[in-house]
Amino acid sequence: MPAPHPLALTMGDPNGIGPEILVRAFSQRAVPGGYVLGDAAVMRRAAAWVAAADNARDAGTHAAVLPLPIALIGEPADARDLPPGVLPVWPVPGLPAGLAARPPGQIEADAGRAAAACVRAGIAQVRAGQAAALVTAPLHKEALAAAGEPYPGHTELLQAEGGRPGETLPPVRMMLASPELKTVLVSIHVSLRQAIEQVTARNVLATIRIAHAAAAGWGQPRPRIAVAGLNPHAGEGGLFGDEEIRHIAPAVAAARAEGIDAQGPFAPDTVFMRARAGEFDLVIAQYHDQGLIPVKYLGVEQGVNVTLGLPFVRTSPDHGTAFDKAGLGTADPASLIAAAHMARRLTGG
DSSP: OOOOOOEEEEOOOTTSSHHHHHHHHHHTTOSSSEEEEEOHHHHHHHHHHHHHHHHHHTTTTSOOOOOOOEEEOSSGGGGGGSOTTOEEEEEOTTOOTTGGGSOTTOOOHHHHHHHHHHHHHHHHHHHTTSSSOEEEOOOOHHHHHHTTOSOSSHHHHHHHHSSOTTOOOOOOEEEEEOSSOEEEESSOSSOHHHHHHTOOHHHHHHHHHHHHHHHGGGTOSSOOEEEEOSSGGGGGGGTTOSHIIIIIHHHHHHHHHTTOOEEEEEOTTTHHHHHHTTSOSEEEESSHHHHHHHHHHTOGGGOEEEEETSSSOEEEESSOOOTTTTTSSOOOOHHHHHHHHHHHHHTTO
16 A cells, blocks of 8 residues: 655744744654655754753753754655654745744744745645645744735635635635534634624535535534524523524524534533533534634643635644744644644545
């Protein structure tokens, strides 16, 4: 049986912890067949930081740790030929010069430009069949904006440019998943006022459909879907808002008419607990923080961000660039490792 295609992992913002958690994940041999799209000098710098942190922690008790070797590859398939304990890097063409000389923890246009370029290169390689899936390290939204990128985050960039030339992709949705809870969002990176405006029967129904279709990928062809309300107590029959009556309940009814096991709207202050207890397989949340807070509260280290609705698998850690930790070499790679394993699971690898 031929070896599976490697996973394409993006470097993320070079001024954040993305390069360091990639080094740690590959040092632990915890990435199931992958390579990094990025800047080799940035990755060497991260390897030096990680080694320095380990040596400082274990001073006098263990032999000195050497930085993880970085190997340049010409093609993604070359990653399979490298020995364990080496981090393969496919150098993305056209990245800004001198990225490794910039101080960590800073918002910079060049850093945002580099992060976006790595994502675009990863999209191209996955769509070309050179990689099995795309795993993205964190980028910084302000750095993206400083670079002039028209997209506020990964999800919007992936939806806009994840298709083939001339292809218009259907709507995509963001899912945060942990071993205890899965949430899928109706709206993503918009203001709360805009998020409320996006709670329409059409958008809620589209989210239910996307979540239902995607669930087969992780072994649940008929998921039990709970739909959260928008207002306190799901509107209490219209006393605290009528979005549930005008938009959310009709969307749930339409989904059920299509054979989807959707229920709700439920009070948002209890529905996540009910799902965690096993009553539902996933929850449709009406806006970003409503869905992300419960998953992140249960533990960032096991959380994975999955973009649903793309023609390929994309996952990422459920945390950001952590500029306050960048350059220390101590960042925890657990969520990135979970994202890589989720990508393998969703691609059948």
